[in-house]
Amino acid sequence: MTKILRINTRERSFRYEELGEYAGLGGRALTSRMVLNEVPATCNPIGPDNKIVMATGLLAGTLAANSGRISLGAKSPLTGGIKESNSGGMMALKMAKLDLLAVVLEDKPAKDTPLCTIKITKDGVTFEDASSFEGMGTYPVAEQLLETHGKKTAVMVIGPAGETLRLASSIQFTDPKGHPARAAGRGGLGAVMGSKRVKALVIDDAGGAGSEYADKDAFKVASKRWVEILRNHPVTGQGLPAFGTCILINILNEAGALPTKNFRQGRFDEVAEISGEKMVEHMEARGGRVKEGCHPGCVIQCSQSYNDKDGKYITSGMEYETVWAFGSNSLVHDIDDIARMDRLCDDIGVDTIDIANAVVMAMDGGMIPWGDSKAAIELLNRMYDKKDPLGQIIGNGTAFAGEAFGIDRIPVVKRQAIPAYDPRSVKGVGVTYATTPMGADHTAGYAVCQNILKVGGDVDPLKSSDENIEISKNLQIATAAVDATGLCLFVAFAVLDTEDSLDVIAKMISAKYGIDFKASDVAPVGVNILRDEYAFNEAAGFTKADDQLPEFFSKEIFPPHNTRWEYSIDDLQKAKA
């Protein structure tokens, strides 16, 4: 019987609970509903009333390809609003094996309580002292924990940033190789875990029975077609496996929408040095791996292993947004240094997008020179020292660093850093940045599809049209629904272009649960999620005034297409579900 496991971090107690009112929800649908119902919207995000809800998706632990994402929900220390941040890694599969739909971390102990590691097995929960891990990076901690508890366990861990309540801290998850290189990066959830004095969570699924299928044969038929759909689409079947998400570097540069030098222009002179093509060239020459899955059952394989010149592993899964932020937006062109910075962020436990843009703020404020990747690395290293003021500033992310360094062009929405697609020249995604309850987040409604990639339609990215509002709205709804299933968001490329895809997903859900779930039921799932999230944010004090881009996007002209941001706040409300 699928359960929810609640862990009280103050009492160090736990209890299992029936699904009750949460039955039928998964992933983001569950995290957002639980946060709305159980976390007071006006509470202190690092106080005892906040919770971390870890939820698997509706298809977790099944044969369905790419169904192993885990959703983390909480009130965000960074935005002050609701947050769902999802990640790959091994955790969702292990939870499903133990038949846990959700694990919830509740309450908090006194601030000076020693750190602990929580271990979950089929027999329950134990608490182990983790004082010796204090201040340690996620790589050595994960290595030690896997050594102690066995290579087959999965680890969720925070770095020094989460321990010290940094606003841009992440929660990292071990991937199939045991590297803590997968992140629930955005919104500072590491600080929520740190406030609860939990350094790590280890899950051992030995002896777990998993959950059953209502109709396994029907599931097999649907999941076979599902794999075909993913393999047949050019993005999920060819582009992503060949270059990872960094295939986008050249594409966005060509489109004139690759933000460069803190969003001052859309093309980067040295783009070839940081492209996906360059990355692959290095990986092939140095014994890295071009194709890897971030979780078992992935058929897209957009992750990689990136080695240095001596063939030594640096990092995995370097995303386009990371390479962009540490690359063109910082005027850095040394891809090896970018890989080192990605590794540092994973080890320190911080969001690459918010941290890289904090480094950009340091460059724009004259603290370090533009394009100086060595100085940037030195800056990141300061986050290991909890008393280093510069480390404290950088670790709190872009909005904070911008205010520290006296910057008047700070690229954030709801205090979360704007990602790698300039909203003036990819207007559909700009609408998403402004209106998603998450704070600036490309994954919340990836209109880059219709604007640039011409997947799922073709909408002019430069025009302030109603159409761009419409595609953002529809994508936000669809994305929320995908996030409820535990499917990787990248399936959307194939889904948008394949007629029977929603039907196939609905068939898998029906066959798993023995219900009659239809393709037409998918969108309402997304709408309900978004409305839960709007309700939380409204109670937390958000209004439409928070649904806007920073002023400089409206005041400055963005080359090469010489675009501006022109939507009014009221226009943008039409993008809300």
Add this chain to the structure above:
Amino acid sequence: MTKILRINTRERSFRYEELGEYAGLGGRALTSRMVLNEVPATCNPIGPDNKIVMATGLLAGTLAANSGRISLGAKSPLTGGIKESNSGGMMALKMAKLDLLAVVLEDKPAKDTPLCTIKITKDGVTFEDASSFEGMGTYPVAEQLLETHGKKTAVMVIGPAGETLRLASSIQFTDPKGHPARAAGRGGLGAVMGSKRVKALVIDDAGGAGSEYADKDAFKVASKRWVEILRNHPVTGQGLPAFGTCILINILNEAGALPTKNFRQGRFDEVAEISGEKMVEHMEARGGRVKEGCHPGCVIQCSQSYNDKDGKYITSGMEYETVWAFGSNSLVHDIDDIARMDRLCDDIGVDTIDIANAVVMAMDGGMIPWGDSKAAIELLNRMYDKKDPLGQIIGNGTAFAGEAFGIDRIPVVKRQAIPAYDPRSVKGVGVTYATTPMGADHTAGYAVCQNILKVGGDVDPLKSSDENIEISKNLQIATAAVDATGLCLFVAFAVLDTEDSLDVIAKMISAKYGIDFKASDVAPVGVNILRDEYAFNEAAGFTKADDQLPEFFSKEIFPPHNTRWEYSIDDLQKAKA
């Protein structure tokens, strides 16, 4: 003919304007109406659309005692809401002499434009290069400007903090002795001035005719009675002249409401060392001055000159809130060091309340030891160096420093630091902190009167009663009205206890303008101001969720009276006008 002077800081141009729609408004009534009408609520506070409105009160330049306060209005960089911060000093009188109701600083030049000094005379406005002042404190700059432009001019000036856009930066004004010791301290208005690249503003009223009285004889009669009222009340006639506002140190300690060690307890063991009585003892022994006015025409004389052991001037006008924040709340008991910190804040151009509590955050976060005033002074000195990360953190105020140092008990409302009266044991002022549109501000509705001083009534400070909500509401209305007249807020002590006082104020306004202004017209002035301010804040994205105290006041018991904060957000809305 009374005029408004508008100065464009980008074009370096100016124009005079009739009062038009602003006729009949003064002080805070004018600043808040103009900010509401002319500053887009969602604009970037350090962008070109923000304005600084400097307005004299309705009684400025008259014979009325204590009528020389100046109101500064803008969108606050600290709170994101509307701000009126008012100050003593020479400016209002000089403006009145030139018959200027308001001076408005508009637009902004490029970020790297050299700083300028604006000079206003009867002939208009000139702009002078101020690059040589870059990074300099307000004391040496004011000294040089008074040297250059004459001792009879008045100076408004920002320090290094305002130049570098610090969120807790102030705008300082010269007092009758030429010290820039009077501050429009709260809300970071120095950053607005700094964003406009204006280092200082000098006003020379030579040849100014002043404005006329409609009925000078009637004015004289009323203003004579006005002086009597102020002189006859024990607070304005005896207490404040004898000890300044620091008379409150012992009173609040006795009441068990003097926040100590970051609001952990209500009494300070070493209170005698930092009391008003101790201050006076030192001033008398060292050739300081116990009684001074912050502006000409003051009969209360609550300011002072405080000298060091060698008889050398350190600072003026050390307020209770400053001594509290650098004293008991930091566990510091060296009153000379507190005076040095007050001076440093004035020179750097920062708000003492927000900065001292930022130092408290540094102590609570283990950055410097509790009670270590030498380390605190060293910390403050870092603000002179614009690239010092610790200086950047401290200069951004309490909320920012708390987030930098990983503190989960940050005493702010709307990101502005809570002043010197614990809201759990002075509940009336707690209601004011939560609900004033200004962010935590005792001056916005000083219920310490009825709660502790028993002026204007006697309301139990410990009880979560409706009465405490009621007194806060009425005081917020009355205060806003007082802030429209240009009268010093401290007149309120006498006004609350003297039957004919409102009538006398109304008579002075009537006699000055030849209108029939009545005592019953006073409250509506206050209500209108507050409603303008609520309207701005609502458009800026504030909701009732912002009208609350930090969570720890509800969760922690406050000794010695063992009180908690118990009002709900909805309760508190009843305090809004």
